[in-house]
Amino acid sequence: MGILNVTPDSFSDGGAFLDTQVAIDHARQMLAAGATIIDVGGESTRPGAERVGLAEEVERVIPIVAALAADGVTVSVDTMRAQVACAALEAGARIINDVSGGLADPDMLGVVAQSRADFVLMHWRDHSTRFQATAHYDDVVAEVLGELLAQRDRALEAGLDSQRIILDPGLGFSKNWDHNWTLLRHLSEFQGLGHRVLVGASRKAFLGELLGGREPLGRDGATAAVSFWAALHDVWAVRTHDVTGQADAIAVARRLDREAPFRNGA
Numbered sequence: 001m002g003i004l005n006v007t008p009d010s011f012s013d014g015g016a017f018l019d020t021q022v023a024i025d026h027a028r029q030m031l032a033a034g035a036t037i038i039d040v041g042g043e044s045t046r047p048g049a050e051r052v053g054l055a056e057e058v059e060r061v062i063p064i065v066a067a068l069a070a071d072g073v074t075v076s077v078d079t080m081r082a083q084v085a086c087a088a089l090e091a092g093a094r095i096i097n098d099v100s101g102g103l104a105d106p107d108m109l110g111v112v113a114q115s116r117a118d119f120v121l122m123h124w125r126d127h128s129t130r131f132q133a134t135a136h137y138d139d140v141v142a143e144v145l146g147e148l149l150a151q152r153d154r155a156l157e158a159g160l161d162s163q164r165i166i167l168d169p170g171l172g173f174s175k176n177w178d179h180n181w182t183l184l185r186h187l188s189e190f191q192g193l194g195h196r197v198l199v200g201a202s203r204k205a206f207l208g209e210l211l212g213g214r215e216p217l218g219r220d221g222a223t224a225a226v227s228f229w230a231a232l233h234d235v236w237a238v239r240t241h242d243v244t245g246q247a248d249a250i251a252v253a254r255r256l257d258r259e260a261p262f263r264n265g266a
């Protein structure tokens with residue numbers, strides 16, 4: 001899943017793709033590099049980010065969704081707002097990626113339930129301005145799994161079909177660095193929940209911390225290592241800025257996982 005952030009303030013690519021044509025060209029490059037889904041987002045969720053207005057979010061996202069969907073691209077829309085989801089579905093989006101998993105907007109689950117779209121339901125506790133204050137756990141794996149299942153149950157009650165729900169541990173969202181590593185180490189427990197799983201580690205701060213404070217653009221190698229790990233756990237998708245690196249990492253994981261005849265020389 002290639003990330004297309006049409007925001008002025010995302011942590012690694014903020015401002016780069018605000019122009020519609022530049023954004024569409026970037027999406028095409030990601031597709032050529034092996035992405036099969038483009039995730040379009042008009043609101044930054046980096047720690048501390050203030051919320052964008054509804055009209056502004058619609059204006060940033062919908063023209064791009066419409067253009068890509070008209071070209072047959074599988075478009076996902078990264079939004080916490082039911083009205084944005086509704087407009088995006090009308091414009092042809094096939095996946096709604098709600099980092100709040102339906103908690104931020106009371107109308108979200110109803111809107112998605114009425115559509116045929118898939119729903120990425122991420123573990124979430126609160127908005128970006130309160131990430132630090134809500135990153136406390138006695139047992140991060142048990143609590144994230146439990147809260148994610150409670151969010152999933154709300155989605156089922158709203159009428160979403162189980163097959164349409166994709167679960168995401170929400171790396172970096174109300175998690176400290178150690179929490180992210182622990183969740184990744186226990187990825188098989190997320191895989192065991194009976195839903196497709198998505199992992200979003202791309203260029204995140206816990207990788208920067210591991211690498212001695214390296215800036216976001218220097219974190220793609222570490223992101224590929226996480227993608228390799230995710231692929232070995234058979235996750236459904238990784239959400240990424242650097243599609244080429246992740247496609248290579250996934251190809252290696254798949255090749256290692258598969259018995260194939262030994263090829264000597266030519």
Ligand code: PMM
Pocket residue numbers: 003005010011012041044045046078097098099120122168170171198199200201202239
């Ligand atoms: N992370 C970000 C934004 N959207 N969506 C899902 N499903 N999972 C994530 O981990 C996730 C997300 C923040 O990263 P960005 O600013 O690079 O988009």
